[in-house]
Amino acid sequence: MGRLIAALKLCVTQRLARLEVYMATYTPSTPMNQLGRGGSVPVPPNGGGDDGGFSDSGLPNYAARLRRARLGMICAIVTVSMVFVSLTSAYIVRRGLPTFDDSTRTYFRDWGSVQLPWVLLFINTAILLISSLTMEGARRQIARRAALAPVRSIPGVSLGDERGFPWLGVTAVLGFGFLIGQWMAWGELKARGFLVSTNPDSSFVYLLTAAHAVHLTGGIIALLWAGTTSLLHRPVEGRRIVVDVAAWYWHFMAVLWIYVFALLAFAR
Amino acid sequence: MATSATAHAHAGPQGFIRKYIFSLDHKVIGIQYFFLALTAVFVGMFLSLLMRIHLIAPLASLPLVGEIKPETYLSLLTMHGTIMVFFVLTTAPQGGFGNYFLPIQIGAPDMAFPVLNMLSFWTTFVGFVVIIAAFFVQGGAPLHGWTGYPPLSAVQSAGPGEGLGADLWITSIAIFCLASLMGALNFLTTTLDMRAKGMTMMRMPLTVWSWFITAILGLLAFGVLLSAGILLLMDRNLGTSFYVPQIIVNGQIMLHKGGSPLLWQHLFWFFGHPEVYIAILPGMGVTSQILSTFSRKPIFGYKAMVYAMLAIGFFGFMVWGHHMFMSGMSPYSAFAFSLLTMCIGVPSAIKTFNWLGTMYKARIRFQTPMLYAIGFVSLFVSGGLSGPFLAQPVLDIQLHDTYFVVGHFHLIMGVAAIFGMFAATYYWFPKMFGRMMNESWGRIHFFITLIGTYAIFMPMHYLGMAGGTRRYSQYTEVAYLQKLMPIHQFMTYAAIITIAAQFIFVINLFWSMFKGPKASDNPWEATTLEWITATPPPHDNFGGVTPVVHNGPYEYGVPGAARDFVMQTDPPVASSGH
Ligand code: HEM
Numbered sequence: 001m002g003r004l005i006a007a008l009k010l011c012v013t014q015r016l017a018r019l020e021v022y023m024a025t026y027t028p029s030t031p032m033n034q035l036g037r038g039g040s041v042p043v044p045p046n047g048g049g050d051d052g053g054f055s056d057s058g059l060p061n062y063a064a065r066l067r068r069a070r071l072g073m074i075c076a077i078v079t080v081s082m083v084f085v086s087l088t089s090a091y092i093v094r095r096g097l098p099t100f101d102d103s104t105r106t107y108f109r110d111w112g113s114v115q116l117p118w119v120l121l122f123i124n125t126a127i128l129l130i131s132s133l134t135m136e137g138a139r140r141q142i143a144r145r146a147a148l149a150p151v152r153s154i155p156g157v158s159l160g161d162e163r164g165f166p167w168l169g170v171t172a173v174l175g176f177g178f179l180i181g182q183w184m185a186w187g188e189l190k191a192r193g194f195l196v197s198t199n200p201d202s203s204f205v206y207l208l209t210a211a212h213a214v215h216l217t218g219g220i221i222a223l224l225w226a227g228t229t230s231l232l233h234r235p236v237e238g239r240r241i242v243v244d245v246a247a248w249y250w251h252f253m254a255v256l257w258i259y260v261f262a263l264l265a266f267a268r
Numbered sequence: 269m270a271t272s273a274t275a276h277a278h279a280g281p282q283g284f285i286r287k288y289i290f291s292l293d294h295k296v297i298g299i300q301y302f303f304l305a306l307t308a309v310f311v312g313m314f315l316s317l318l319m320r321i322h323l324i325a326p327l328a329s330l331p332l333v334g335e336i337k338p339e340t341y342l343s344l345l346t347m348h349g350t351i352m353v354f355f356v357l358t359t360a361p362q363g364g365f366g367n368y369f370l371p372i373q374i375g376a377p378d379m380a381f382p383v384l385n386m387l388s389f390w391t392t393f394v395g396f397v398v399i400i401a402a403f404f405v406q407g408g409a410p411l412h413g414w415t416g417y418p419p420l421s422a423v424q425s426a427g428p429g430e431g432l433g434a435d436l437w438i439t440s441i442a443i444f445c446l447a448s449l450m451g452a453l454n455f456l457t458t459t460l461d462m463r464a465k466g467m468t469m470m471r472m473p474l475t476v477w478s479w480f481i482t483a484i485l486g487l488l489a490f491g492v493l494l495s496a497g498i499l500l501l502m503d504r505n506l507g508t509s510f511y512v513p514q515i516i517v518n519g520q521i522m523l524h525k526g527g528s529p530l531l532w533q534h535l536f537w538f539f540g541h542p543e544v545y546i547a548i549l550p551g552m553g554v555t556s557q558i559l560s561t562f563s564r565k566p567i568f569g570y571k572a573m574v575y576a577m578l579a580i581g582f583f584g585f586m587v588w589g590h591h592m593f594m595s596g597m598s599p600y601s602a603f604a605f606s607l608l609t610m611c612i613g614v615p616s617a618i619k620t621f622n623w624l625g626t627m628y629k630a631r632i633r634f635q636t637p638m639l640y641a642i643g644f645v646s647l648f649v650s651g652g653l654s655g656p657f658l659a660q661p662v663l664d665i666q667l668h669d670t671y672f673v674v675g676h677f678h679l680i681m682g683v684a685a686i687f688g689m690f691a692a693t694y695y696w697f698p699k700m701f702g703r704m705m706n707e708s709w710g711r712i713h714f715f716i717t718l719i720g721t722y723a724i725f726m727p728m729h730y731l732g733m734a735g736g737t738r739r740y741s742q743y744t745e746v747a748y749l750q751k752l753m754p755i756h757q758f759m760t761y762a763a764i765i766t767i768a769a770q771f772i773f774v775i776n777l778f779w780s781m782f783k784g785p786k787a788s789d790n791p792w793e794a795t796t797l798e799w800i801t802a803t804p805p806p807h808d809n810f811g812g813v814t815p816v817v818h819n820g821p822y823e824y825g826v827p828g829a830a831r832d833f834v835m836q837t838d839p840p841v842a843s844s845g846h
């Protein structure tokens with residue numbers, strides 16, 4: 001584990017170093033919010049900088065923005081996790097509760113009767129996992145483009161065809177596909193007679209899948225937004241930040257779905 | 269460098285709407301939050317006035333509402349609690365002052381995500397509009413208290429106000445959760461990523477630490493409330509049975525089966541206890557800041573203060589069960605929750621002693637902000653001491669759901685947090701509005717409010733021990749409660765006087781905003797970064813320069829220094845010995 005992290009760190013620093021080389025070839029109009037970038041100010045003798053290593057890293061503004069966006073995304077992921085943690089605890093508590101039957105005046109267990117549309121759910125899972133791969137493709141593609149952008153802006157330099165494989169579009173389509181699949185799964189459940197209020201088990205199936213779908217929709221909106229800005233020929237750096245954090249979120253959504261699916265499948 | 273920076277497009281936006289309504293400037297957003305909370309606190313206060321009058325004159329006809337029926341009383345109570353907890357205690361200290369001063373105190377030009385910041389304010393605003401709308405819909409506002417216990421809150425036909433009114437109530441809270449989550453995300457990223465050069469974590473003012481820890485609590489707690497609220501909405505509108513057992517309401521058998529009202533209590537209090545710290549932590553931060561500044565001494569035990577706040581935040585997530593001792597929980601869990609609750613007393617005591625240590629043998633400047641900070645400590649102690657009593661399951665059998673609890677949490681959460689806000693207002697007003705508030709009126713306001721709040725809330729403890737139950741509309745009908753009526757009367761008169769005194773504050777606030785004497789850049793001779801910049805601060809906070817920090821936040825009375833205080837940006841001093 002430690003070695004894995006070390007390798008990852010190395011990989012990231014190398015990338016950033018490479019980026020810095022690229023960024024050095026052009027001078028963006030430096031906004032003042034490059035905190036602690038030094039240069040104009042002398043380094044304080046009693047150890048400036050930062051114990052957390054967060055500010056004053058000497059990164060170019062754009063890398064700082066990327067890091068900031070990622071930090072925000074980590075917070076968002078923590079929040080969404082808390083939502084699902086609390087839904088899980090509600091699930092476990094409710095699952096353990098017996099129901100009182102008025103006619104027989106006894107308690108009985110009313111849980112575990114929903115028959116899930118397994119095949120459909122497995123297909124959906126596969127779609128979402130594939131979309132996670134394509135999302136990674138999109139993330140790498142745009143990272144490369146962002147890194148090359150300064151080179152491209154040098155007059156007379158051509159790097160060949162602008163367009164590559166439309167990873168972003170494919171991901172969005174797959175995401176839609178997953179949502180449609182989930183919609184069909186709900187239809188299937190309904191056809192089998194399980195509505196939201198039929199029993200606690202079915203309530204939770206709808207609740208958890210819908211909660212996941214809502215969050216995934218947020219991801220799709222982010223992708224569409226990134227796609228739109230690309231049509232508007234906005235600077236590639238800004239788009240890269242959106243795609244990058246959207247990719248983190250998207251992978252998280254895939255993991256979350258596996259978790260929800262496992263919960264529904266095994267904790268019955 | 270400086271010229272290129274000032275020339276940069278970060279200049280303020282023009283036009284009224286971009287500048288004051290949909291502003292991206294954290295300072296404007298902070299002031300927006302502040303005024304939203306000010307509006308909310310007056311609404312909440314008006315509701316409490318109606319309640320207090322009703323309690324001593326149950327049959328009187330009151331302005332605006334007429335005669336208050338028992339169910340009206342319950343909806344006043346619900347709306348009072350909800351508006352106060354969410355739209356005042358959670359909004360002003362964090363959204364208001366935190367927004368305005370966190371970026372400045374760490375030397376940043378703005379929050380990390382300004383657009384998100386604007387969104388979170390306007391989302392909060394929508395939440396406020398939605399909850400106020402509950403008054404005006406069919407059936408009126410809900411009856412279930414700020415804690416919203418099912419089944420009352422989960423069944424539409426359970427009473428007037430439990431229809432559309434209750435749906436609006438839950439929706440408003442859900443909206444508020446989203447807004448708070450956006451805010452927390454922004455606060456965390458800003459604190460971690462935007463600190464100026466030299467502003468190490470351990471050089472951050474304690475205010476910044478308190479906003480930071482509050483944001484962590486918010487990030488972890490509001491998601492839980494959000495999901496609990498969604499389950500409640502489903503129970504109410506989709507016929508599910510998460511919280512509702514088989515039940516007969518108004519002679520009608522409901523279709524619900526097998527749900528557990530306790531599930532809501534667990535989820536709610538898992539949020540609810542951290543929430544009480546969300547309300548109080550910023551007050552602790554600003555109190556530390558002010559006590560140090562006006563005592564002209566470094567804060568006693570800076571690190572201990574930081575670790576105590578972290579410990580409070582950490583334990584705050586493990587004690588929610590102390591609200592549920594009477595719910596039939598196993599005595600073993602009750603014991604565990606009781607023990608963990610007592611643990612919170614330790615960091616709380618550390619903070620108290622450090623505050624006292626800061627003031628010990630100091631040449632204190634008794635100006636209004638300082639008075640309010642001392643008032644905060646006083647209320648924190650007297651409200652906090654009743655906590656360990658309530659934390660004993662055995663004592664709680666008697667005290668739960670009595671006025672004792674109402675006294676406890678009003679002193680410590682309600683009024684202490686409000687004193688924190690008053691302290692913050694008097695302290696930062698010069699920086700925010702460029703003028704000083706009136707000192708004499710500030711003191712008069714302080715003494716009436718301090719004595720008034722003790723007069724209102726201290727007797728509640730006695731009332732509770734004598735068995736005075738809370739959330740009852742009329743105490744006149746029961747013999748043993750009837751005997752306690754003189755206490756109620758006393759509290760009502762105290763409340764009327766205290767509420768009247770708040771107009772001194774409002775008038776002082778608005779009068780000083782336009783007519784107060786001009787403030788200098790550093791009127792309190794304080795050390796943190798907001799006092800190095802102009803008053804009020806320019807759009808990018810520091811006018812194109814990024815400050816570099818060399819010193820800790822509370823360097824007062826440093827031996828060998830030219831003045832009795834050393835700004836954080838001054839050349840480094842040798843350690844001041846804290
Ligand atoms: C040493 C510290 C504290 C201890 C041991 C403590 C203990 C307790 C206990 C056991 C209860 C439940 C009483 C009952 O319902 O029967 C309670 C209620 C409450 N406490 Fe505290 N508390 C402490 C500090 C605080 C602080 C700092 C705040 C707020 C800033 C606070 C706010 C509240 C509120 C709002 C309630 C009642 C909520 C309601 O039922 O409506 N407490 N406290």
Ligand SMILES: [Cu+2]
Nearest residue numbers: 541588590591
């Ligand atoms: Cu509590």
